[in-house]
Amino acid sequence: MTPGTTQHARRAPAAAGRSRPGPAAPAGGRATKGRGRGSWTPWLYLAPALVVLGGLLVYPIYQLGLISFLEYTQAQVSGGEPTTFQGFANYAELFGDGEFWNVVVATLLFAAVCVVSTLAVGCALAVLLTRVRAIPRLALMLAALGAWATPAITGSTVWVFLFDADFGPVNKVLVWFGLSGFEDYSWTYDRYSAFALVLFEVVWCSFPFVMVTVYAGIRAIPTEVLEAAALDGASTWRIWRTVMAPMLRPILVVVTIQSIIWDFKVFTQIYVMTDGGGIARQNMVLNVYAYQKAFASSQYSLGSAIGVVMLLILLAVTLVYLRLLRRQGEEL
Amino acid sequence: MSHSRVAPRIRRPWRLAAEVTALIVAAVVAFPLYWMVLSAFKPAGEIQSTEPRPWTTSPSLDSFRRVFQQEDFGRYFLNSLFVAGVVVVASALIAFLAATAVARFRFRFRTTLLVMFLVAQMVPVEALTIPMFFLMRDLGESVPGVGLNTLGSLILPHIAFSLPFAIWMLRGFVKAVPEALEEAAYLDGASRSRFLWQILFPLVFPGLVATSVFSFISAWNDFLFAKSFIISATENSTLPMALLVFFKAEGNDWGGIMAASTVMTIPVLIFFVLVQRRLVSGLGGAVKD
Numbered sequence: 001m002t003p004g005t006t007q008h009a010r011r012a013p014a015a016a017g018r019s020r021p022g023p024a025a026p027a028g029g030r031a032t033k034g035r036g037r038g039s040w041t042p043w044l045y046l047a048p049a050l051v052v053l054g055g056l057l058v059y060p061i062y063q064l065g066l067i068s069f070l071e072y073t074q075a076q077v078s079g080g081e082p083t084t085f086q087g088f089a090n091y092a093e094l095f096g097d098g099e100f101w102n103v104v105v106a107t108l109l110f111a112a113v114c115v116v117s118t119l120a121v122g123c124a125l126a127v128l129l130t131r132v133r134a135i136p137r138l139a140l141m142l143a144a145l146g147a148w149a150t151p152a153i154t155g156s157t158v159w160v161f162l163f164d165a166d167f168g169p170v171n172k173v174l175v176w177f178g179l180s181g182f183e184d185y186s187w188t189y190d191r192y193s194a195f196a197l198v199l200f201e202v203v204w205c206s207f208p209f210v211m212v213t214v215y216a217g218i219r220a221i222p223t224e225v226l227e228a229a230a231l232d233g234a235s236t237w238r239i240w241r242t243v244m245a246p247m248l249r250p251i252l253v254v255v256t257i258q259s260i261i262w263d264f265k266v267f268t269q270i271y272v273m274t275d276g277g278g279i280a281r282q283n284m285v286l287n288v289y290a291y292q293k294a295f296a297s298s299q300y301s302l303g304s305a306i307g308v309v310m311l312l313i314l315l316a317v318t319l320v321y322l323r324l325l326r327r328q329g330e331e332l
Numbered sequence: 333m334s335h336s337r338v339a340p341r342i343r344r345p346w347r348l349a350a351e352v353t354a355l356i357v358a359a360v361v362a363f364p365l366y367w368m369v370l371s372a373f374k375p376a377g378e379i380q381s382t383e384p385r386p387w388t389t390s391p392s393l394d395s396f397r398r399v400f401q402q403e404d405f406g407r408y409f410l411n412s413l414f415v416a417g418v419v420v421v422a423s424a425l426i427a428f429l430a431a432t433a434v435a436r437f438r439f440r441f442r443t444t445l446l447v448m449f450l451v452a453q454m455v456p457v458e459a460l461t462i463p464m465f466f467l468m469r470d471l472g473e474s475v476p477g478v479g480l481n482t483l484g485s486l487i488l489p490h491i492a493f494s495l496p497f498a499i500w501m502l503r504g505f506v507k508a509v510p511e512a513l514e515e516a517a518y519l520d521g522a523s524r525s526r527f528l529w530q531i532l533f534p535l536v537f538p539g540l541v542a543t544s545v546f547s548f549i550s551a552w553n554d555f556l557f558a559k560s561f562i563i564s565a566t567e568n569s570t571l572p573m574a575l576l577v578f579f580k581a582e583g584n585d586w587g588g589i590m591a592a593s594t595v596m597t598i599p600v601l602i603f604f605v606l607v608q609r610r611l612v613s614g615l616g617g618a619v620k621d
Contacts, residue, residue: 041524042437046445049430049495056464056492057452063463077466128354131347136354141612143361149604150365151553153572154593158368161586169367169384204364216612265456268555287458294462295560307459318454322447 061311068304077300090305099281100289104309107264107285110195114263117203119256122210129215141212148208156272159201163187188274191282198269198283206262210255217251218244257321264314267291286310368597371590372396379587395587399595402588404567405574412552412570413599415483419490419551420544426491427498428540432532434499435506436514446503452496457489461560464489468561481565486557494547501546505539506532541610545603552600571596 068090075081094100125144129137147155163170165186174182188194221244229239267287274283277292284292286306294303367386371379375392378385399405433439434446465480468488472479478488509532517527555572562569575596578588604611 039437039439042433042439042442045429045433045437048426049499052426052488052492053452053495056467056488057455057460060460060463060467061455063466064460067462067466125354125357128350128357131350132354133347133351136351136358139358140354140361143358145604145608146365146601147361149549149600150597151549151572151600153553153555153575154368154597155364157575157589157593158364161371161590162364162367164586166382167380167384167586169386172384204361212612261454261456265458267458268553271555287456290459291461291556291560300462304462307456307462310456310459314454314456315451318451321454322450 064304064307064311067301068308070301072300072304074298077298086301090301094302094305094309099284100306103284103286103289106195106283107287110199110285111260111264111266114199114202114206114266115256115259117199118206118210118259118263121203122207122255123214123252125207125211126214126218129211130218144208144211147204148212150205152205152268153272155201155205156269159197159204160188160273163197189279191278194274194278194283198266198273201269201273202263202266206259210259213251213255214248217248221247253321253324257317260317261314264317265310365597368590368593371586372594374587376587379590395591396595398585398588399574399591402574402577404569405592407567408569408571408574409595411483411568412596415486415490415554415570416548416551418487419494420548422487423491423494423498423547424540424544427495427502427543428533428536430495430499431502431506431536432528435503436511449496449499453500455493457493458556460489461556464557465560480561481563481568483568485561486551486554486570489557490547490551490554494550497546498543501543502536502539505536509535538610538613541607542613545607545611548603549600 069086069088070076071084071086071089076083125140129140132140150158162168165171165184171182171185174185185193187197225243226239229243234242265287266285270277270283270285270288271291277284277288281292286309290303290306290310293299293306370386370388372395373391373393374388374395375390376394378388378390379395434442434449468478468480468485472482472485478484513531514527517531522531553572554570558570558572562573566573571592575589575592578585578592
């Protein structure tokens, strides 16, 4: 493929999307869409998706809520004892437990730091990519794709190995730089350094999505617009603020929300890197906490109640997202 | 290249600094993968060295041999491949139909459905492990092949979890196909299903590829469900479980862990390299819409 055709192909969907509110689109569009009015064809197309989502997403959510109101331990699971309705007793037990609040705060703070770091690194490198020639760009792109492609579990094991107190190269390098405190330093022993280690891995494997998406977004901005602004004497900062930032905002909203979703429910990294939640459970996040409650100590009701809390927190995030989309005037 | 005409405005020393920075960052980002592959090839004595070196003079296949001699490892590999493959194909087909419905038809509850797909993306799937566990247990009693300890219990949840995002992403691609093309097809006497599969499907295929990356990753990476749903029938385990074997109380077998990690990462790397170009353009197109 010649560079010309690649560029054309890349821009086509974006251009079509942008021209949507134009005067020509609705006139041409309504005629075809009219074919579907009152017809059952769209529902036929939707049927498989609705069956799968209804059975494997909606029903489990209902079940999750239900179990959180029941007494449900090993005895009930095996059918030895009848399930009894507990009302809000499980929630009362959960909210009365200091550890739960500890975990909630840790989860929110950890996710926030992960999201901010991921976005900062991803956006900075996306801008960097637009400033360099082909070879450094290809090198960075390939390295990022490699990090992105790495499964969470293998990424976790490799990062633990890199920071291993005895066999890892990171401590040796830090000591070589004169930081003698890192001689045989165990990163997973201390709560904050263990969280930091997980943070490094999370940023490493999730910045590529942000970088690639934002880079694709910057590339989709027509050069003519930027050149026109530059010819009119606009400063770099002004071009960014009045031309690029508004055009990139939809992309930035999407990557931010995706990062929040992913980082809020990190499980594999914490579980593998801190061996199930850290020494004395110091590195628990809500996900791991729910898993430990349900599957390690058979308190399925409490685990479900934790799941409901997570669901509600992410629902709140979703509502904010929907409001942001509305304000942008995005047509659903 | 759209930016190459803008680039000359940057003064040369700055561009050089940017390029050096880019290369250093690339090296840092690639280093963990380099270390993984290097450690997989280091002989046993060297990997336990407290003076780790960034190269090896005597590469060895011992770690890989240990991995492949581990009982059922090949089977775990095929299981992972099967699970991810079925999830990718099934969610792509189901999402294509659903995305076409919401992008090209106007019908009651369309907006409601779109909002629901959006909300569904936010559902923390990990929180659903508990009800999913009971659902799989109950299904296993009535439907063979989908209960606990089966590959179906890993496939089904991942189809459901990757659908909302896939529908949302594909919607942009379907919308980008001009309406006039559909009218022309009908005028030429094409049936609706002919238009759907022979015209629309090939046109949105790049979008399907970009989407499939996400469903592939979600299924291939799955650790939680494999750990929770495959309890007794270990022959139905997947790769992450094979990796855990090398973590031992008396000291981790780092050579084995790194070799197994390498084997587990390579298929995804190949997949990414194959779809790389479409992925970048696909994200640009879909997200922009």
